[in-house]
Amino acid sequence: MSKHPPRSSAGKPPVRKPAAHAAHEIRIIGGQWKRTKLKVLDKPGLRPTPDRVRETLFNWLGQDLTGWKVLDAFAGTGALGFEAASRGAKDAVLVEQDSALVLQLQKLKAQLQADALRVQRGDGVAAIAQSAPGSLHLIFLDPPFDAELFAPALRHCARALAADGWVYLEAPRAWGDEELLPLGLRVHRYLKAGMVHAHLLAPAA
Secondary structure, three states, X not given: OOOOOOOOOOOOOOOOOOOOOOEEEEEOOOOOOOOOEEEEEOOOOOOOOOHHHHHHHHHHHOOOOOOOEEEEOOOOOOHHHHHHHHOOOOXXXXXXXXXXXXXXXHHHHHHHOOOOEEEEEOOHHHHHXXXXXXXXXXXXXXXXXXXXXXXXXXXXXXXXXXXXXXEEEEEOOOOOHHHHHHHOEEEEEEEEEOOEEEEEEEEOO
16 A cells, blocks of 8 residues: 555645644743743734834833733733733733633643733723723733724723823834823833834823
């Protein structure tokens, strides 16, 4: 019996499609898990925040997040939430709707024994809206670029933030104070890296 793979009618071996949800990696940049590589799923539209942008963001934030309460409202790969927990956040909640991504985030949490980190399946906008007023030091806001979720999510951020809190907004375009001030927020820092527009927002008051 031949052990050669079956050939197509054109005489060529069949093309093997890549397995669904093939694993890729992200790297934690700083903190207790510095340089740790975490496997993430390869799914359409999943867009981990680039290393350069994450490094700049945590330079803006001052590196040490000890004692902070953090909400990663559209966690995806978990790159931002795990980075925050690595740098000392005492309560980092990662919210994600996709069940496969939730399962992967739970595996990564177990791998790192990240006790300060919680993974929950749900809607990111609702998670911000349901947060206690003034309870959060940092909100990561990085929804799918093709979703109409930016404005609805931003509307709830100012209420949920502590007076000295921050919102990290990653978007396909720049957001200016003329749009943000009516929502109770203002631009503190801004960076464009490729197609990514990264903003660090502060309460306007």
